[in-house]
Amino acid sequence: PADQPVHNPVNAVMLGRRNNPPDKEKGIRSLAVYSPIHYQELPELFMDFICSLTGKSPSTTGAGSEGALTKGPFNALRPAADLNSALVGFILTGYAGFSTAAGHIGPNVRVDHDISLLIPEIWCRMSSEERDPEFLIKEGLLEPLQDFDYEGQQIPASRLGYRITYKFLLRFFGRVFDNPASVFDETILKPEKQDLESFVDGIQYIAEAQQRVALQYFQDGSYEESCPPLQAVLSIMAHGEWKGHTIHDPEVRSLFTRESLLKSEWYQKRLLARQEREAKLLSRHLEYLDAFAVHPGYDREVPRLGIPERREWVEKQLAHVSSPGYLEELSGMIGAQPGADLNLSTE
Template sequence: TTDLNNALLGFILTGYAGFTTAAGYIGHKYKVDHDISLMMPELWSRLSPEERDPEFLKNNGYLEKVEDFTYQGRLIPASRLGWRITPLFAATYLGRLFDTPSVVFTEDMLRPELQSIEEFVEGIENIEAAMEKSAKAYFEDGSYEAAIPPLKAVLSTMVYGNYEGKSIEHPEVRELFDREYVLRSDWYRTRLDCYREQEIAHVQTSIAYLKKFLADRAEPKSLTERRVQAELSSAYERLELLVSSNYLKRIWGSIGLDPLYRT
């Protein structure tokens, strides 16, 4: 849970936009190897910062949201697929790599439900089952309780399809992933406090060791003594910084320390 907390919090705080590629079968007509994973970074390097912005891509029709739908009386959670590139994206940006991108990235490749709705539904339900299985382990062993709120929302949605009765699209749930909201939250402040506590304990331990070393092992006026004295002076300066009233402001925006490792 700690690794997931740190990774997700880092994404939120840095505004990281996660784009992914996948290899394998796309419907029954196409099979894509990991060549696509090598090609997409090449394409991304040719995009401007604005063009790589998800909001720009969504607002201008380059990405489309996959929506849930009903099939044979069942709600199919197609939104688990997130957003996908559109024919417009292929024509505009993949044209920087291919002369005729529409021949390579056909519409039924970009929208595999056009090949077979039955296979599309089966694929989504397999994804749903895999998500539920992997996330359920966090509930069964209790580590869900150690997850930060945004991660709790993700895990709960993977298992139950909602978080505290709200869909992942609900404004209150979406707010959990907003950087400014995170920075104002109590749980984020707790992470910074935990980091400071650990650093203070670490520096105090170092000071005690260095003082003991000077008393027991360092020869007076030796090079070793001067070096240890310099290290001790640096440790005291670090401790003074850590206990200062404005230290938390200095590290505001960092991931802090997971409370699981509170000293």
């Protein structure tokens, strides 16, 4: 109807990156290798999640691998539990791993949070189809970074994923700016144009940090608690290969598809763990209601609070949750980390 608004919700949450330029005097290496918007497929995205690498902020003194996943006081569990759930969620929902740059783009362009504040204005002017990575890649609006050789060393630039192109700039930034090319020149879209040596060292720094963090997963038991797709990524981060395959091989990429997830044994174990925990919770509810009903002095409270009716409802829920059909209902959900994978008793 003409008198009703047309709703076009933005179904995206874009990650932010704190990128710092190099400071050789203080021994701080560059992370400013990202252009304004990057897209990473799940293997590369979870390399970043595992490492939690962040740049030096003007308000802090440190830089390196940090963030909530690596802060013990925030979570007593090892990070594999959160990473497994996050990966399942990403795969099931088809969530796209876009990120924006903050701080610096290249060593010479300081942007602070200007890009982070601008991108939502761009994103809300794009349709759902235009925000689809497959569409953007097909149309040449995103370009993949390729590994390359520099002074006899292979630089794993592909870990940065895809970045926006000049064509993307004209089509979408032009919906905000009259002349977007005057604001974002080639050195912003391609930070290596500012300083190739700094760009190379930044990528090497990322790869080295990812290797260092991944090796810790092998040392503290987190590798064994990780699901098979993340085990493949961790092996590649730490040792450069997984069962003879690289990150680019279809044997690795296929582990991150929805089809592979739904038919995998490890995902079925997650659903079973969720079913068992829900059943145990409902059983505890029954025990509590039974104890309440016979507690001395609660005779009047039992009918007033509808304890018999509540117990009947819990019994029905327990029967439903314990049935084989409920396991089928859980398909497509995150499930739960099996207790055995956390070295915890399920009793």
